Amino acid sequence: QRGGLEEGKLDQVFVQMERIQRQVEDQHSSTENTLSSQHAALHYNLSSFKVEVDTKLKQQQKLLQVSLQAINTTLAQLKQNQDQFSDQKPINQLPPHPPSDTAALWGAIMRLDNTVVNNTV
Numbered sequence: 001q002r003g004g005l006e007e008g009k010l011d012q013v014f015v016q017m018e019r020i021q022r023q024v025e026d027q028h029s030s031t032e033n034t035l036s037s038q039h040a041a042l043h044y045n046l047s048s049f050k051v052e053v054d055t056k057l058k059q060q061q062k063l064l065q066v067s068l069q070a071i072n073t074t075l076a077q078l079k080q081n082q083d084q085f086s087d088q089k090p091i092n093q094l095p096p097h098p099p100s101d102t103a104a105l106w107g108a109i110m111r112l113d114n115t116v117v118n119n120t121v
Helices: 002-088 101-120
Strands: none
Touching: 002 101
16 A cells, blocks of 8 residues: 555656646746747837937938038128128228128028037937
């Protein structure tokens, strides 16, 4: 009878071991599924973030290009005006305040400065 009792205990131990092994396998499978889902979500989020950043960078580059073109145009106009003034009047007879195109230049510089500040924030 003692052999049967020990054999019964061994059977119980084997059943418990199999149950524990199934639990470990289930937990392992669940962990793998969770990690796989998290990896997919991370990949999607990083891809979306990259697209968003690339789009914003392109927009800012276009704005900067437009601002620089405006500054170049304003500078060319200022040079043209300066050349016209230097042809017409001696330096000591120039008006006491700069021509109104300077305001446009400073406006363009301010817009460019704001664009740069907004890009660095």
